[in-house]
Structure formats: C-alpha cells, structure tokens
Amino acid sequence: MAKRPPATPSLFEVEAPRPLADRLRPMSLEEVVGQDHLLGADGALRRMITGGRLSSMILWGPPGSGKTTIARLLAQHTRYAFEPLSAVFSGVADLRRVFDAARERRRMGEETLLFVDEIHRFNRAQQDGFLPYVEDGTVVLVGATTENPSFELNPPLLSRCRVLVLNRLSEEALEVILARAEKTLGRPLPLDADARRALKAMSDGDGRYLLNMAETLSALPAEPVIDSQALVAIVQRRMPLYDKAQEGHYNLISALHKSLRGSDTDAALYWFARMVVGGEEPRYICRRLVRFAVEDIGLADPQALVQALAAWEAYERLGSPEGELAIVQCVIYLGTAPKSNAAYRAQGAATAAARESGSLMPPAHILNAPTRLMQELGYGRGYQYDHNAEDTFSGQNYFPDGMARQRYYTPSGRGFEKDVQARIAYWDRLRAAKGQG
Incomplete structure (x- = not known):
C-alpha cells in the first residue's frame, strides 16, 4: 500500500509564527x-x-x-x-x-x-x-x-x-525537552541551576507547559541570569492538578489516610497541603479525619476522636485560612498516635455473625416483662441485677441461647488499649470463676 504523502503547507502557513511547543512536536516515536x-x-x-x-x-x-x-x-x-x-x-x-x-x-x-x-x-x-x-x-x-x-x-x-x-514526565524527560528547546531557540535560557530545577518543578510533568514557559523566558536578555525567586515573579506559578470531583480527589485523600495509618506525619501534612492548595473543601478532610480516628486509632488513644471533632469544630468557628491550623494540629496528633483497628475489626466480625445467625432471640432472662403474658412466658425470670452482685458482676450469659460465646474485640495492646486489654482479662477471670467462661 502506498504511503499517504504529507500535506504540503501553504506559503502563509510556512511564514506564520508557530508556538515553540508546536515546532518541537516529535516527528517520530523515537523522539x-x-x-x-x-x-x-x-x-x-x-x-x-x-x-x-x-x-x-x-x-x-x-x-x-x-x-x-x-x-x-x-x-x-x-x-x-x-x-x-x-x-x-x-x-x-x-x-x-x-x-x-x-x-x-x-x-x-x-x-x-x-x-x-x-x-x-x-x-x-x-x-x-x-x-x-x-x-x-x-x-x-x-x-x-x-x-x-x-x-x-x-x-x-x-x-x-x-x-x-502514560506517565507524568520525569525531571530527566523534562530536561531533554528543555535542551531541545534551547537548541531550537539558538541559546540557553537565562537561568541559574536552581531556577532551572524550579522551572521543571513548576511544569508539574507537563512537557507542553514547560515549552510554553521556555518560550516566555526566551524573550529575556541573556544577562542577568535569574534565580528561582525571580523566576516565580516572571512566570505564573502553576496550580497543581487536582479535580475535586474526579480521581485526584480520591487519590489524595487515600494518600493522606494511608500516610496517617503508617504514622508518617510529615507525608500526611504534605498530602493535606496538596488538597488545600488544590481547593479541596476542608470540611471533607475533617470528616475523613474523624473516620480515621475511629477506624485506625480507636481505643489505642480515645483522645484521637476528641481531637478530630475539636479540629472540625474549630474550623467551623474560624473558617479559612485560620481554621486550617486546627486541622493541621489534628493531622499531627493522629499521625503520632498509637494505631489500632481492633474496634473496626470487631465491628466487621460482629456484623458477619449477626448476618449468619439469623433471628436468634435474646435469652429470656434479659428481656423486660411489661405484661402478664410476658411474665408467664418467663421474660425476665432469673435476671440478676449486676449492681447487687459481688464486684458488680453477675457473670450471666447475654448471648442468644444455643450460641456459644464469641470474642469479636481483641485489643491491640498498644496505647490505652493495653489498659482495655487488662480490663477484659479481669472480667474474663470473674466470668470463669462464676462458671460462665
């Protein structure tokens, strides 16, 4: 099959000025x-x-x-x-x-x-x-x-x-593009080493944007060579890519959540800042921090939930930008707190058991009996009021009849959950002593 001949540009097209990004568009896949x-x-x-x-x-x-x-x-x-x-x-x-x-x-x-x-x-x-x-x-x-x-x-x-x-262009790839631009322009851009690095960082992996900025800088004289501070004054800083309704929204909140879970407080602060700079609604971040406090910290530090709610309340009272400092304080607290998902796992295990066990009735002794019929059926019969028992603990069974005792919540042994672990062990010993273990 004969190769289609390329269209021949008109005289006007040849003479018309073309943007640098268009002139440097690769002519082969190797470029x-x-x-x-x-x-x-x-x-x-x-x-x-x-x-x-x-x-x-x-x-x-x-x-x-x-x-x-x-x-x-x-x-x-x-x-x-x-x-x-x-x-x-x-x-x-x-x-x-x-x-x-x-x-x-x-x-x-x-x-x-x-x-x-x-x-x-x-x-x-x-x-x-x-x-x-x-x-x-x-x-x-x-x-x-x-x-x-x-x-x-x-x-x-x-x-x-x-x-x-397709990958976001790396710094090495952007340097190749910048070198091609300088060759086409016939001279190096008037940038010192720090400004050159800043120029590539400002392009945020976008080759076309880099070439547009290079074309703007090519109009400057060769002297004086400008530094990164002067570069920012000349070239409008690009806002990071972030779409609050699309994937960027979910990617960055995931990065924030997982950085906190990994106790990398500085990384969490970075992703928080990225979201705020991108225009994210701080209330959405506050909501996710409250969720993190109960899902990933829980009773390892009960103050985590208090701090997350306090930060949300502080933001509501102060607004932006003052209220964002309260959220920063919360991020730091959550990032440095001991972690436990024991409560989260307990919820999942209990929910699974509830779905599997059907409609098992509570044992009759823990049911109220407001009518004579219910009393005759044995509702409430044999119930022991725990406050009247030794150690305020009757040791009675509260699971459905015919269902073995289950253990859904297992404390991590970290932070305050170490104390919770000791409490559970204490009640287990008393229950065993009363024959209900």
Whole structure:
C-alpha cells in the first residue's frame, strides 16, 4: 500500500509564527520522551507497530505527556489514515462524517485511525455510538483522556479497548525537552541551576507547559541570569492538578489516610497541603479525619476522636485560612498516635455473625416483662441485677441461647488499649470463676 504523502503547507502557513511547543512536536516515536514502558523494545505500542496492526486503545495520562503526538505517530508508522476529533467541539454529524469516510476507505483497502481527544467528555449515548464501528473494524479508535477510564467510559466501550497509561514526565524527560528547546531557540535560557530545577518543578510533568514557559523566558536578555525567586515573579506559578470531583480527589485523600495509618506525619501534612492548595473543601478532610480516628486509632488513644471533632469544630468557628491550623494540629496528633483497628475489626466480625445467625432471640432472662403474658412466658425470670452482685458482676450469659460465646474485640495492646486489654482479662477471670467462661 502506498504511503499517504504529507500535506504540503501553504506559503502563509510556512511564514506564520508557530508556538515553540508546536515546532518541537516529535516527528517520530523515537523522539517521544518519558514513555519507554510503551514505546521501548518490549512496550505494548512497539509490539503493535512491529506487527503492523493496531488495536483500539485508550491513552490515559496527565496533560502534556504526549497522548496526541503518540496517536498521530502511530498512524504515520502503520500508514493508517489519521482522523482527529475533539470531544469538546465535535458532535454526531462529525462522527457520522468520519465513519462514512472510514467505511469508504475500507472498501479501498485502507485503514482508519480515529483519534478522539478528551473522549471522556462524550456522554454515554455518544460513547455507545462507537461500538459497532470499533466492533467491525471500520475504525481503530484511539481515545485520549486525563480522567480515569474506569469512571468515565462505558464498560462496553472499555471492554473493546486496551487502556495504556502514560506517565507524568520525569525531571530527566523534562530536561531533554528543555535542551531541545534551547537548541531550537539558538541559546540557553537565562537561568541559574536552581531556577532551572524550579522551572521543571513548576511544569508539574507537563512537557507542553514547560515549552510554553521556555518560550516566555526566551524573550529575556541573556544577562542577568535569574534565580528561582525571580523566576516565580516572571512566570505564573502553576496550580497543581487536582479535580475535586474526579480521581485526584480520591487519590489524595487515600494518600493522606494511608500516610496517617503508617504514622508518617510529615507525608500526611504534605498530602493535606496538596488538597488545600488544590481547593479541596476542608470540611471533607475533617470528616475523613474523624473516620480515621475511629477506624485506625480507636481505643489505642480515645483522645484521637476528641481531637478530630475539636479540629472540625474549630474550623467551623474560624473558617479559612485560620481554621486550617486546627486541622493541621489534628493531622499531627493522629499521625503520632498509637494505631489500632481492633474496634473496626470487631465491628466487621460482629456484623458477619449477626448476618449468619439469623433471628436468634435474646435469652429470656434479659428481656423486660411489661405484661402478664410476658411474665408467664418467663421474660425476665432469673435476671440478676449486676449492681447487687459481688464486684458488680453477675457473670450471666447475654448471648442468644444455643450460641456459644464469641470474642469479636481483641485489643491491640498498644496505647490505652493495653489498659482495655487488662480490663477484659479481669472480667474474663470473674466470668470463669462464676462458671460462665
């Protein structure tokens, strides 16, 4: 099959200024940086190219990681016709046009790669519209998304596509891009070593954003060389990627929770700060900290719940930003507290037993008998009032008749639960002495 000749740019296109990011767009897959796990010798995309046939896929990765570039180069290497669409600007008429053209190409023996940027923005019905064309091979669909496909794409469409994850660009990959930019610009950027590192950090793994900042800096004179503080004054600092309604929200609260569970207080403070800087509602964080206090600390330190509720109350009274310090204090307390999930496990074990045991009645002696009939049936008969017993402990059985005693709560022996453990052992000894062990 003859290779499709590249479109010849018009005179106006040649003379028109092009952004640096566009001029440095990779012209071959070998020029793509930071995605060796997909494009290396054993990578999934490399194997497809070597085999000469593509399968439908979803490229999932952060902004500026190369999704659009990779899709275009895949079509180039495999000689598929490249049809790009954006879910933001395209509708049903655009899709129908692409599918009709792809069907006509197929009659001529030519394959079509349909690239859909921001595919998660198509609604469920529109996503279902791809299914027959992907199923019968009219198009090879390559969708690009920054959102978790598990949440945003229909299961039927997802089952027909392979999800390939693109990495956030590393500092090494960003340095390669920066060096290419300086070569194209014809001179190094006027940055000292610290400012150069800061520039890459500010790009947050986004190659396109890095090139846009480099283009801004290229307008500066070669002297004086600027430091990181001057860089921040020149280039608007980028807000970290964070979507309160999507995966970033769940990833960061998970990181905060697990850092606290691992008693890594400094890491927990970092993830808390990331959420606040990203615009997270502090009340949501407070709610999760209360949950953490009872799930992961419990009676190992009963003050943990008190501290979490106090921090929430302090935030409600003070608001932002003053009230956030109360949450910080709570994070520090929870991170440094002894940990125990004994109460959490006890809840799970008791719940499982309740579901398995059906509708067993409480033993009659612990039932109230407000009517004569209930008294005649033996309700309350034989009940021993514990406060009248020696050691205020009767030792009676409170489990259903016919159900053996169970032990759901087993203290960890850490923090205050060591005292709780001793209390339980004391009651166990008394129960055994009264023949109810």
